[in-house]
Amino acid sequence: GAVVSQHPSWVICKSGTSVKIECRSLDFQATTMFWYRQFPKQSLMLMATSNEGSKATYEQGVEKDKFLINHASLTLSTLTVTSAHPEDSSFYICSARGASGEKIYEQYFGPGTRLTVT
Amino acid sequence: AQTVTQSQPEMSVQEAETVTLSCTYDTSESDYYLFWYKQPPSRQMILVIRQEAYKQQNATENRFSVNFQKAAKSFSLKISDSQLGDAAMYFCAYSGRGMLTFGGGTRLMVKP
Numbered sequence: 001g002a003v004v005s006q007h008p009s010w011v012i013c014k015s016g017t018s019v020k021i022e023c024r025s026l027d028f029q030a031t032t033m034f035w036y037r038q039f040p041k042q043s044l045m046l047m048a049t050s051n052e053g054s055k056a057t058y059e060q061g062v063e064k065d066k067f068l069i070n071h072a073s074l075t076l077s078t079l080t081v082t083s084a085h086p087e088d089s090s091f092y093i094c095s096a097r098g099a100s101g102e103k104i105y106e107q108y109f110g111p112g113t114r115l116t117v118t
Numbered sequence: 119a120q121t122v123t124q125s126q127p128e129m130s131v132q133e134a135e136t137v138t139l140s141c142t143y144d145t146s147e148s149d150y151y152l153f154w155y156k157q158p159p160s161r162q163m164i165l166v167i168r169q170e171a172y173k174q175q176n177a178t179e180n181r182f183s184v185n186f187q188k189a190a191k192s193f194s195l196k197i198s199d200s201q202l203g204d205a206a207m208y209f210c211a212y213s214g215r216g217m218l219t220f221g222g223g224t225r226l227m228v229k230p
Contacts, residue, residue: 106168
Protein backbone atom coordinates (compact mmCIF):
# COMPACT_ATOMS: atom_id res chain seq x y z
CA GLY A 1 0.00 0.00 0.00
CA ALA A 2 0.80 3.74 -0.04
CA VAL A 3 2.11 3.94 -3.59
CA VAL A 4 2.74 7.29 -5.22
CA SER A 5 3.42 7.68 -8.92
CA GLN A 6 4.86 10.59 -10.85
CA HIS A 7 4.64 11.35 -14.53
CA PRO A 8 6.70 11.93 -16.54
CA SER A 9 9.87 10.46 -15.07
CA TRP A 10 12.02 12.55 -17.40
CA VAL A 11 11.17 15.55 -19.53
CA ILE A 12 13.14 17.86 -21.76
CA CYS A 13 11.61 21.17 -22.76
CA LYS A 14 12.71 24.31 -24.54
CA SER A 15 13.33 27.52 -22.68
CA GLY A 16 10.16 29.62 -22.44
CA THR A 17 7.73 26.72 -22.57
CA SER A 18 5.72 25.23 -19.73
CA VAL A 19 5.79 21.69 -18.44
CA LYS A 20 3.36 19.86 -16.17
CA ILE A 21 4.31 17.12 -13.72
CA GLU A 22 1.64 14.86 -12.25
CA CYS A 23 1.70 13.20 -8.84
CA ARG A 24 -0.85 10.51 -8.03
CA SER A 25 -1.59 8.51 -4.92
CA LEU A 26 -2.58 5.13 -6.33
CA ASP A 27 -4.10 3.27 -3.41
CA PHE A 28 -5.03 5.88 -0.86
CA GLN A 29 -6.54 9.33 -0.66
CA ALA A 30 -4.09 12.10 -0.01
CA THR A 31 -5.50 15.35 1.30
CA THR A 32 -1.99 16.75 1.53
CA MET A 33 0.82 16.42 -0.96
CA PHE A 34 4.23 18.00 -1.03
CA TRP A 35 6.56 19.10 -3.79
CA TYR A 36 10.31 19.01 -3.35
CA ARG A 37 13.22 20.06 -5.47
CA GLN A 38 16.59 18.34 -5.28
CA PHE A 39 19.84 19.55 -6.77
CA PRO A 40 22.66 17.07 -7.41
CA LYS A 41 24.31 15.78 -4.24
CA GLN A 42 22.02 17.88 -2.07
CA SER A 43 19.09 17.23 0.20
CA LEU A 44 15.44 17.67 -0.64
CA MET A 45 14.16 21.21 -0.50
CA LEU A 46 10.46 21.68 0.19
CA MET A 47 8.87 23.92 -2.41
CA ALA A 48 5.22 23.85 -1.42
CA THR A 49 2.48 22.05 0.43
CA SER A 50 -0.59 21.18 -1.60
CA ASN A 51 -3.97 20.68 0.05
CA GLU A 52 -6.90 19.23 -1.84
CA GLY A 53 -9.38 21.89 -2.81
CA SER A 54 -7.39 24.85 -1.58
CA LYS A 55 -4.45 26.98 -2.58
CA ALA A 56 -0.97 25.64 -2.12
CA THR A 57 1.31 27.01 0.57
CA TYR A 58 4.68 27.97 -0.85
CA GLU A 59 7.97 28.06 1.02
CA GLN A 60 9.86 31.30 1.24
CA GLY A 61 11.76 32.07 -1.92
CA VAL A 62 9.64 29.87 -4.19
CA GLU A 63 7.93 31.82 -6.97
CA LYS A 64 4.20 31.10 -6.93
CA ASP A 65 3.69 32.30 -10.47
CA LYS A 66 6.47 30.13 -11.85
CA PHE A 67 5.61 26.94 -10.01
CA LEU A 68 1.85 26.49 -10.24
CA ILE A 69 0.41 23.78 -8.05
CA ASN A 70 -3.07 22.35 -8.36
CA HIS A 71 -4.56 19.69 -6.11
CA ALA A 72 -7.94 19.16 -7.67
CA SER A 73 -8.70 15.72 -6.29
CA LEU A 74 -7.75 13.48 -3.40
CA THR A 75 -5.41 11.46 -5.61
CA LEU A 76 -3.85 14.01 -7.95
CA SER A 77 -1.62 17.03 -7.56
CA THR A 78 0.13 18.76 -10.44
CA LEU A 79 3.13 21.03 -10.62
CA THR A 80 3.42 23.26 -13.68
CA VAL A 81 6.71 24.98 -14.33
CA THR A 82 5.79 28.03 -16.38
CA SER A 83 8.12 29.82 -18.79
CA ALA A 84 10.87 27.38 -17.93
CA HIS A 85 14.49 28.47 -17.98
CA PRO A 86 17.67 26.39 -17.80
CA GLU A 87 18.05 27.23 -14.10
CA ASP A 88 14.77 25.41 -13.48
CA SER A 89 16.45 22.18 -14.53
CA SER A 90 16.37 19.92 -11.51
CA PHE A 91 14.92 16.78 -9.98
CA TYR A 92 11.39 17.28 -8.67
CA ILE A 93 9.91 14.87 -6.14
CA CYS A 94 6.37 14.72 -4.85
CA SER A 95 5.10 13.00 -1.75
CA ALA A 96 1.76 12.33 -0.16
CA ARG A 97 1.02 12.38 3.53
CA GLY A 98 -0.80 9.61 5.27
CA ALA A 99 -4.47 10.30 5.76
CA SER A 100 -5.16 9.66 9.42
CA GLY A 101 -3.88 8.52 12.76
CA GLU A 102 -0.17 7.98 13.07
CA LYS A 103 0.07 7.87 9.28
CA ILE A 104 -0.10 11.67 9.17
CA TYR A 105 3.48 11.73 10.37
CA GLU A 106 4.66 9.82 7.29
CA GLN A 107 5.13 10.80 3.70
CA TYR A 108 5.15 8.44 0.74
CA PHE A 109 7.37 9.49 -2.10
CA GLY A 110 6.98 9.38 -5.84
CA PRO A 111 9.92 8.27 -8.00
CA GLY A 112 10.73 11.82 -9.07
CA THR A 113 10.86 13.73 -12.34
CA ARG A 114 14.05 14.91 -13.97
CA LEU A 115 13.45 18.20 -15.79
CA THR A 116 15.96 19.48 -18.31
CA VAL A 117 15.38 22.87 -19.89
CA THR A 118 17.39 23.58 -23.01
CA ALA B 119 11.84 25.70 13.67
CA GLN B 120 13.16 22.19 13.62
CA THR B 121 16.62 21.45 12.30
CA VAL B 122 18.26 18.17 11.40
CA THR B 123 22.02 17.79 11.17
CA GLN B 124 24.00 14.98 9.61
CA SER B 125 27.65 15.67 10.36
CA GLN B 126 29.11 13.01 8.06
CA PRO B 127 28.90 13.98 4.37
CA GLU B 128 30.49 10.67 3.37
CA MET B 129 31.08 7.33 5.03
CA SER B 130 32.76 4.19 3.84
CA VAL B 131 32.35 0.61 5.05
CA GLN B 132 33.76 -2.73 4.07
CA GLU B 133 31.26 -5.27 2.85
CA ALA B 134 29.91 -7.40 5.74
CA GLU B 135 31.07 -4.87 8.33
CA THR B 136 28.97 -2.52 10.46
CA VAL B 137 28.63 1.21 10.01
CA THR B 138 26.84 3.90 12.01
CA LEU B 139 25.45 7.09 10.51
CA SER B 140 24.90 10.04 12.84
CA CYS B 141 22.00 12.43 13.07
CA THR B 142 21.05 15.11 15.56
CA TYR B 143 17.97 17.26 15.61
CA ASP B 144 16.53 20.18 17.44
CA THR B 145 12.89 20.57 18.42
CA SER B 146 10.67 21.86 21.16
CA GLU B 147 7.82 19.48 20.30
CA SER B 148 7.05 16.43 22.38
CA ASP B 149 5.25 14.34 19.74
CA TYR B 150 7.22 13.58 16.63
CA TYR B 151 8.62 10.84 14.46
CA LEU B 152 12.10 10.31 13.11
CA PHE B 153 12.97 8.53 9.89
CA TRP B 154 15.91 7.31 7.92
CA TYR B 155 15.47 7.32 4.15
CA LYS B 156 17.72 5.72 1.59
CA GLN B 157 18.13 7.28 -1.84
CA PRO B 158 19.93 4.96 -4.28
CA PRO B 159 21.16 6.11 -7.70
CA SER B 160 17.60 5.72 -9.04
CA ARG B 161 16.76 8.62 -6.68
CA GLN B 162 13.62 6.93 -5.37
CA MET B 163 13.27 7.74 -1.68
CA ILE B 164 12.99 4.50 0.29
CA LEU B 165 11.96 4.41 3.92
CA VAL B 166 14.52 2.43 5.90
CA ILE B 167 13.27 2.77 9.45
CA ARG B 168 11.02 4.94 11.62
CA GLN B 169 11.06 5.79 15.31
CA GLU B 170 8.19 7.19 17.33
CA ALA B 171 9.44 9.68 19.89
CA TYR B 172 7.14 8.32 22.61
CA LYS B 173 8.67 4.85 22.33
CA GLN B 174 11.76 4.20 24.39
CA GLN B 175 12.62 1.01 22.56
CA ASN B 176 14.93 1.49 19.60
CA ALA B 177 13.44 0.49 16.25
CA THR B 178 14.92 -2.41 14.31
CA GLU B 179 14.33 -3.58 10.76
CA ASN B 180 16.42 -6.60 9.86
CA ARG B 181 20.02 -5.35 9.44
CA PHE B 182 19.04 -1.76 10.26
CA SER B 183 18.66 -0.43 13.76
CA VAL B 184 18.64 2.95 15.42
CA ASN B 185 20.05 4.38 18.61
CA PHE B 186 17.48 6.94 19.70
CA GLN B 187 18.60 9.20 22.52
CA LYS B 188 15.68 11.54 23.10
CA ALA B 189 17.28 13.72 25.74
CA ALA B 190 20.37 14.20 23.63
CA LYS B 191 18.23 14.60 20.47
CA SER B 192 20.31 12.05 18.69
CA PHE B 193 19.11 9.44 16.19
CA SER B 194 21.85 7.31 14.65
CA LEU B 195 21.42 4.49 12.14
CA LYS B 196 23.41 1.28 12.39
CA ILE B 197 23.74 -0.95 9.37
CA SER B 198 25.00 -4.43 10.16
CA ASP B 199 26.49 -6.90 7.67
CA SER B 200 26.75 -4.17 5.05
CA GLN B 201 25.96 -5.17 1.50
CA LEU B 202 26.89 -3.62 -1.83
CA GLY B 203 23.25 -2.69 -2.31
CA ASP B 204 23.38 -0.50 0.78
CA ALA B 205 25.48 2.04 -1.10
CA ALA B 206 23.32 5.16 -1.37
CA MET B 207 22.56 8.56 0.08
CA TYR B 208 20.96 8.33 3.50
CA PHE B 209 18.78 11.10 4.83
CA CYS B 210 17.67 11.54 8.41
CA ALA B 211 14.28 13.24 8.69
CA TYR B 212 12.14 14.72 11.43
CA SER B 213 8.36 14.79 11.25
CA GLY B 214 6.15 16.97 13.38
CA ARG B 215 2.61 16.13 12.22
CA GLY B 216 3.53 15.42 8.67
CA MET B 217 5.98 18.16 7.76
CA LEU B 218 9.32 16.56 7.07
CA THR B 219 12.61 18.29 7.78
CA PHE B 220 15.59 16.58 6.18
CA GLY B 221 19.22 16.51 7.12
CA GLY B 222 21.87 17.22 4.53
CA GLY B 223 22.48 13.55 3.83
CA THR B 224 25.34 11.08 4.17
CA ARG B 225 26.74 9.28 1.16
CA LEU B 226 27.54 5.70 2.10
CA MET B 227 30.05 3.77 0.03
CA VAL B 228 30.43 0.03 0.43
CA LYS B 229 33.76 -1.53 -0.48
CA PRO B 230 33.78 -5.12 -1.77
